[in-house]
Amino acid sequence: MFRFIWLSDQRWGxxxxxxxxxxxxxxxxxxxxxxxxxxxxxxxRCRWCDCPAG
Known part of the structure; x- marks a missing residue:
């Protein structure tokens, strides 16, 4: 399973x-x-066409 990258609160701010x-x-x-x-x-570096729909 891939680790999802979530923006930190500081970066999001x-x-x-x-x-x-x-x-x-x-x-x-x-x-x-x-x-x-x-x-x-x-x-x-994943291909955009491999993204899940929705």
């Missing part, structure tokens, strides 16, 4: 103020989860 808020369009998902997933993909 630095990043969160730069994310858009109150935008029109589709409902936003959990930003911290999405960014942690992107970092995981980049660190493990």
């Amino acid at each position: 630095q990043l969160e103020p730069h994310l858009p808020k109150n935008q029109l369009g589709a409902r936003r998902v959990n930003d911290r989860r999405m960014i942690s997933g992107i970092i995981y993909m980049l660190r493990t």
Whole structure:
């Protein structure tokens, strides 16, 4: 099983103020989860086509 990479509270606190808020369009998902997933993909060099759907 792969170890999931989760942003620390300190890193998230630095990043969160730069994310858009109150935008029109589709409902936003959990930003911290999405960014942690992107970092995981980049660190493990996994192929994007191997990501699970949803």
